[in-house]
Amino acid sequence: MKKLCYMFLATLLLFGYSIALAGDTGSQLSRESIIEKIQKEGVIRVGMSTFVPWAMKDKKGQLIGFEIDVAKKLAQDMGVEIEFIPTAWSGIIPALLTGKFDVIIGGMGITPTRNLKVNFTMPYDFSGMSLVAHQKKANGFSKIEDFNKKEVTIAARMGTTAEQAARKFMPKAEIKLFENESQALQELNLGRVHAVVSSAPMPVFHALKYPDKLFVPLKENFTKEPIGFAIQKGDYDALNYFNNWILNMHSQGFLKEKKTYWFESKKWESLVK
Amino acid sequence: MDFLAAFMVIVAISFFFSRMGSVLTYDWQWESIPGYFMFKDAETGQFHTNMLLIGFFTTIRLSIWATGIGFLLGTISGMMGAKGSITQRFISRLYVETIRNIPSLVLVILFYYFVSSQFLDSLRLDLWLRNQSQGFQGVMEFILAGPGQINAFVSAVIALAIYEGAYISEIVRGGINGIPQGQWEASWSLGLSRPKTFLLVVLPQAFRQVAFPLAGQFISTIKDSAIVSVISIQELTFQGMELMAATFLTFEIWITITLLYFILTFSLSRSMAFIEKKASQMY
Numbered sequence: 001m002k003k004l005c006y007m008f009l010a011t012l013l014l015f016g017y018s019i020a021l022a023g024d025t026g027s028q029l030s031r032e033s034i035i036e037k038i039q040k041e042g043v044i045r046v047g048m049s050t051f052v053p054w055a056m057k058d059k060k061g062q063l064i065g066f067e068i069d070v071a072k073k074l075a076q077d078m079g080v081e082i083e084f085i086p087t088a089w090s091g092i093i094p095a096l097l098t099g100k101f102d103v104i105i106g107g108m109g110i111t112p113t114r115n116l117k118v119n120f121t122m123p124y125d126f127s128g129m130s131l132v133a134h135q136k137k138a139n140g141f142s143k144i145e146d147f148n149k150k151e152v153t154i155a156a157r158m159g160t161t162a163e164q165a166a167r168k169f170m171p172k173a174e175i176k177l178f179e180n181e182s183q184a185l186q187e188l189n190l191g192r193v194h195a196v197v198s199s200a201p202m203p204v205f206h207a208l209k210y211p212d213k214l215f216v217p218l219k220e221n222f223t224k225e226p227i228g229f230a231i232q233k234g235d236y237d238a239l240n241y242f243n244n245w246i247l248n249m250h251s252q253g254f255l256k257e258k259k260t261y262w263f264e265s266k267k268w269e270s271l272v273k
Numbered sequence: 274m275d276f277l278a279a280f281m282v283i284v285a286i287s288f289f290f291s292r293m294g295s296v297l298t299y300d301w302q303w304e305s306i307p308g309y310f311m312f313k314d315a316e317t318g319q320f321h322t323n324m325l326l327i328g329f330f331t332t333i334r335l336s337i338w339a340t341g342i343g344f345l346l347g348t349i350s351g352m353m354g355a356k357g358s359i360t361q362r363f364i365s366r367l368y369v370e371t372i373r374n375i376p377s378l379v380l381v382i383l384f385y386y387f388v389s390s391q392f393l394d395s396l397r398l399d400l401w402l403r404n405q406s407q408g409f410q411g412v413m414e415f416i417l418a419g420p421g422q423i424n425a426f427v428s429a430v431i432a433l434a435i436y437e438g439a440y441i442s443e444i445v446r447g448g449i450n451g452i453p454q455g456q457w458e459a460s461w462s463l464g465l466s467r468p469k470t471f472l473l474v475v476l477p478q479a480f481r482q483v484a485f486p487l488a489g490q491f492i493s494t495i496k497d498s499a500i501v502s503v504i505s506i507q508e509l510t511f512q513g514m515e516l517m518a519a520t521f522l523t524f525e526i527w528i529t530i531t532l533l534y535f536i537l538t539f540s541l542s543r544s545m546a547f548i549e550k551k552a553s554q555m556y
Contacts, residue, residue: 094386098394186523
């Protein structure tokens with residue numbers, strides 16, 4: 001029996017050791033710049049997650065959206081094929097660190113906490129947080145302070161900057177987290193929460209869809225946050241390449257043009273439904 | 274009595290739906306759902322499979338592979354656990370107890386991020402597959418997954434197989450132990466060796482005894498395959514969640530997905546019952 005116990009312990013230790021080793025693989029992978037790897041393999045693997053209208057699938061099952069256009073243009077300029085790897089948002093950073101894809105182009109807000117784990121490029125876009133509220137439950141609310149009360153419930157998508165913004169600006173309110181935005185919005189439509197916090201322009205679009213039930217209490221976004229590509233740490237080659245690519249796209253007006261199309265118009269809506 | 278029971282079930286179901294209709298102010302939009310199975314390309318006039326159907330086939334592929342490998346693992350471990358040496362029995366127990374006491378979700382995530390990042394990813398299956406001919410890629414896509422998905426898919430299959438294998442191991446072990454000692458003695462007295470007795474006499478009988486619990490385990494494999502959506506395998510649940518995120522048709526899509534899983538599991542359980550019946554007539 002004692003022998004068995006020892007064997008069991010030894011096996012556990014071995015398992016633990018293999019996990020510890022796994023921590024190293026991430027840094028090993030990044031020794032060769034991903035730019036060279038992408039060129040060599042002829043394909044760039046992009047991690048993303050569905051966020052309307054940043055990235056979503058259209059009626060034909062093809063990915064469309066602001067991010068998708070940006071990533072496709074990037075691949076075209078690098079002269080390589082593109083492969084999108086849809087990933088659950090809560091696991092997207094670990095997936096990048098373990099090399100499941102080369103870069104996150106997924107509307108990821110640049111935050112100090114995230115930056116400790118990954119490297120960000122310069123921003124290619126600025127986004128802001130906005131609110132959509134339930135007409136009956138949040139009747140008369142018009143300021144952010146109105147939502148900062150103990151009896152108020154706010155829904156947001158887990159692990160997003162929306163969650164952080166909700167905690168920061170409405171610390172007294174109860175925050176309910178969901179894996180996907182559609183679940184948070186469903187909760188709002190049912191009137192179980194007072195409001196949903198999310199990146200603009202989704203809250204406005206959603207309020208327009210249900211004008212008799214929902215409304216947008218704040219006229220302007222209550223945060224402004226930079227959005228960048230995320231890559232594994234220590235790859236300065238890739239950072240330099242992506243930064244200059246973004247700089248170019250800013251000056252060519254490509255980013256502005258795409259932003260107008262996806263965020264200020266609703267021309268794309270017939271593609272989705 | 275039967276009539277009464279059926280009546281009560283119908284009343285309960287209609288009560289549930291009428292309550293749901295009044296509590297849930299929901300704008301049902303079923304009309305766009307068929308398009309997510311298949312759509313007609315307006316330009317070429319050809320039909321293409323869409324997300325839900327692709328996800329459905331991925332779930333089938335995933336379940337078949339995981340069941341196959343899990344069955345193999347489980348049978349070996351079950352045989353070791355029932356009739357092996359002390360070390361073999363220890364290995365079998367260690368495997369079964371470890372896996373059964375870890376939540377499946379945790380196992381899949383640990384396996385994907387740690388184990389597969391070290392071993393599977395260094396094989397660079399995706400790179401290898403990308404360099405193969407178009408035809409071969411097509412075949413692989415049909416039986417496994419395309420180059421973009423293959424690493425994740427293989428690690429999901431293995432994680433799921435390891436998980437299911439532990440349960441199958443216990444079922445097989447129970448089946449073998451359930452064969453009375455008399456069977457062994459009888460076949461030894463007929464001059465069969467120990468391995469032959471095991472393979473020709475005990476194992477076939479054991480499998481017949483455990484056919485039903487095994488079928489149940491295969492059905493759970495299909496349902497458990499939904500958990501690999503957390504590592505972003507494009508199976509039915511993941512595709513459904515992506516669709517919901519894009520279209521906000523939450524309930525229509527969840528209900529559709531439920532029906533699809535039901536079609537899979539129910540047809541499997543019926544065909545298992547059919548095989549069981551045929552097999553019992555053979556003897």
